[in-house]
Amino acid sequence: xxxxxxxxxxxxxxxxxxxxxxxxxxxxxxxxxxxxxxxxxxxxxxxxxxxxxxxxxxxxxxxxxxxxxxxxxxxxxxxxxxxxxxxxxxxxxxxxxxxxxxxxxxxxxxxxxxxxxxxxxx
Numbered sequence: 001x002x003x004x005x006x007x008x009x010x011x012x013x014x015x016x017x018x019x020x021x022x023x024x025x026x027x028x029x030x031x032x033x034x035x036x037x038x039x040x041x042x043x044x045x046x047x048x049x050x051x052x053x054x055x056x057x058x059x060x061x062x063x064x065x066x067x068x069x070x071x072x073x074x075x076x077x078x079x080x081x082x083x084x085x086x087x088x089x090x091x092x093x094x095x096x097x098x099x100x101x102x103x104x105x106x107x108x109x110x111x112x113x114x115x116x117x118x119x120x121x122x
Contacts, residue, residue, distance in 0.1 A: 009044065010051035017056060021076050022084060028074045032062065 003009050020026040032038075035053060039046040053070055056062040061076040073079075100110045 010048045010055065013038070013042070013044070013049065013052040014055045017052065018061065018080055021061060021072055022080045024077070026072050028072050028077060030072050031069050032072065034069055 003012050017026065017032065026032060032053075033041070035046050035049045038044065038049045042049075053062060057064060057070070060079065061073055062070045063073050064070050097110070100107075105113075
């Protein structure tokens with residue numbers, strides 16, 4: 001993991017865990033590594049890791065099971081998929097359309113470009 005200087009490390013770690021859940025690398029009901037394991041693996045202060053996991057618990061993506069550790073909630077992937085889809089529709093597509101308009105790309109041409117590239121993405 002390469003941490004950038006702009007965003008707090010705990011937020012970057014939380015985002016990395018979100019991406020692992022969304023991609024299926026961390027399936028529902030799977031235990032995540034302990035705070036200690038993560039802090040050792042990435043060379044982070046345990047409090048930083050704890051802040052990231054607490055954030056994900058507050059978001060309803062992780063749950064703490066007494067004596068067992070932290071687990072991915074059964075609905076976490078669906079929840080992340082829904083919010084990522086909403087963000088894509090409301091932010092990414094809007095920015096794409098605005099950029100196309102600035103470049104005088106017609107709606108028909110933009111649709112053709114999307115269709116062409118959609119088929120090329122693996």
